[in-house]
Amino acid sequence: MQAAIPPSPSSQGWSRAFQDLPREHGFEPLRVEGTIPAELRGTLYRNGPSLFSSFGESYRHWFDGDGAVSAVRLEGGKAEGAVRLVQTQELVAERAAGRRLYANYCMPHPGSLLGRIGQMRSKNVANTSVMVWNDRLFALYEAGIPVELSMEDLSTIGETTFDGLLSAAFSAHPHRIPSRRASYNFGMRFGRHTLLDLFELRDDGGARRIASLPLPGPTLLHDFIATERHLIFFVSPVRLRVMRQLLGVGTVGENFVWRPELGTEVLVVPLDEPERPFRFQVDPFFQWHFANAFEQGESIVVDLVRYPDFETNLWLGDRVRGGSGREARGTFHRAIVDPRRSVLRMEERWSESCEFPRVAPSATGKPYRFAWLGAHAPGSRRDLYDQLARLDVESGEARRVELPAGHYPSEPIFVHKAGSAAEDDGWILTLVYDARAHQSHLAILDSKRLDDGPIARAYFDHHVPFTFHGGWLGAK
Template identity: 30%
Template sequence: MTINRAEMLKILAEAMMPIEREYTDSELRVSGTLPPSLNGVLYRNGPGRFERGGVPYSHAFDGDGHLCRFEFAQGRVRYTNRFVRTRAYCAEEAAGRMLWRGFGTQKPGGLWTNGLRLRFKNAANTNVIWHGNRLLALWEGGAPHRLDPVTLATLGEEDFAGQLRNRFDPLSRWNSPLLPFSAHPQQDAETGELINFGLVLGHPSRLLLYRVDAQGMMAPPDVHQLDRFSFVHDIAVTARWICVLLPFADFDIPRALLGLQSPAASLKLDRDRPMQALLIPRAGGPTQLIDAVPGFIFHIAAASDRDDGGLDLRVIRYPNFPALGDVECFFREVEQTDGLPRLEWLQIDPAANRCSLSPCSEEVGFELPTVSPGPLGAKPRQIYGIGTPAGRRLPFFSAIQRFQMQTGELIQQDLGADLPGEPIPTAMRPDQEDWLLSLVYRAAERRSDLLVLRAADLAIQASIELPHAIPPGFHGCWVPTKPSPVG
């Protein structure tokens, strides 16, 4: 199937149409047969609105968070969707216009309305997790929002009994009363502990590490000072290490603060300088900073400890920082420079103070990686994700794929012009049969389906038809038992 750039841009523009209706507990039509063992709830988050008051958002990261809930029970699927009613969303909905700057979007009015406006909209649009009997919508630049797990009603910001209260200097507290809680926490399948991070701009800038036990109780954050403030989206956690990859993707802080550019527009990647791997021992002790490799990493697919004390990361690496605020520019850059993200193997050797990089699969792009849950630091058997169909340039991410770690085998389910989302595994134990759930935008019909695929070979077991289209989104989670409503 051949698709040119103009056709792909048209498909994406149609896919980005805003969500107009919220459904409540609607039964969905199923084509095929649902696995009898598939009982639980899939939650999925992503931007559901890309404009306000006729002004388009300039970056996908600014779209208003929108949650989908799919309840699987006895061969049937019921569907509920809601926008996350953040304070910013409710205020802008009432005003009918943009009231906050975003990560990549300036308010109308130029310098007068953007200069020294240090509070940015928490879009709550990046991930959703179930932990400690809480359903949380996450966005890396702010606090989580707690939701009712059945109705998806927004219950307010979650501060973990005050542990997310900002206790730094007065300017920092005024700018951000609650500390940022990133969108990529890591959960230990054995203990239930959740480990996450946040980055706070200042003099000095700070990396905050959070530990939340299985009951949802957060310990006081660990604080690590940083020499510079760069863009970090994900971290790696093993039994031995917490690893933070610090790219030389730095914000032009003066231009962003003065309102001359949005934070995203001010971000520049130094392609000649290697990112740095900050290693923090989980058992305590001195940290270590090691020069790694050039490029930029949004997502870390897997992290495992080695017997020699080092660690192996499977990362999704971009040679350039992707121009996600300008999709046409991103397409053009990829075509001219082969700038697709690839799945690569980053080996970190703390004893020798060095890193090495080798490809996992050279021929295709790879993004939105997932693995089945397991102990932190254990090497997964396979990595799932979306990617580029082999032998085809466009569309860039229209295949669901499975990379086998031991053999290096890559298999794909090519969806033509349709756009799949993150494939979410359902197996909670190694002895369970694994299924993948992926929300797919159907380009020809301008609607969305939820696909159920057999993880072993990516065969489509069932297709679940939604009553409307859902824009391409980010992350989600599978909860194998039905959560109870908040009382």
């Protein structure tokens, strides 16, 4: 654990992004500066924690916040925006009761110690990402069931189990494999044994569980990555202290502990034989997110943001309290996995602090060159990500996009220009929080003219709390 350093002065600006969403609304016109390309037609959906207290009690971690989905719809050079809280069953019940009823990631169950015993279930805050599948929109949270939303105005329709397919959680990070015309995802079931359920959601609307695999223990598994033939998981040595959780001692976030002596398990699942995975142990590391992966002979290339340990959990919790002395320590790495020989080789490709990696849709699951990331400017690792970066994953050279002071971008989303599949020929979309104006806007950048900065901005008349993940749905 590194020594604490006083918060930087700039943290006082971005910390206002963690104030509650001031109002909800359906689609309404947004003020536009610059020129939105006429060919850019579709909707950007984003999801993130947007309530940071419950009945006068402040949440303790970024992950605790109740989710809100925002959307910016572009058509004919104009922009409309909408944002609404996801009305989960738990949020509705709490508001009806006028008090907090459930445990969150770092919020204890509000009942007596005796009443907490046996309480493993936390609130579904639906705050992490979105998925559009079968012309339906869902808010996702890895410890809960998907919540369907109206694509017309983002109002909540309700939880879905996909006709009984889901019995427990469904991760917030599904990955589509275009050649298989299907998306894949996972969920975890905690019990006497921890099980990893693997799901296939076909483009034609069919859904099924393709395997249930044992995990080495009750762990935290946030994301995975897919190639045309494999699903790849890096199971870090984070373990839940189940007995403490069952006895009501501590919270889920507090009861996840780093056990480096256990190592990280590499789990490679062949999609044609999902019940026969390759699995082996390597030295410990942690990751939240993957950038991309592809086949290379008998090996698999996997790109990710790697952390040396689980202290990132504390850094994330500090965001809702305006920062701390901890620094973000995730950097971009390339792993070469040889599943048949049980070998993993890893090297750092960019040493700067970064997160939320994305690639162009045409590059998914294939050899590629560019990753798009949120990044820290030098010396700002204790704050929110304040830059975007385009990383050449082959050379390790990065091109930074410097935004005006006090502007904090979200995960960059790449949208191809009409008729082009080149991974550096498109638009970069990011939802930006402007700390000075206490306001949020969609920024649109030309991927070939990054030095020009945003070519257009579409402004909400209020701030949208900083979002985690989202996606683009092009107009039909």
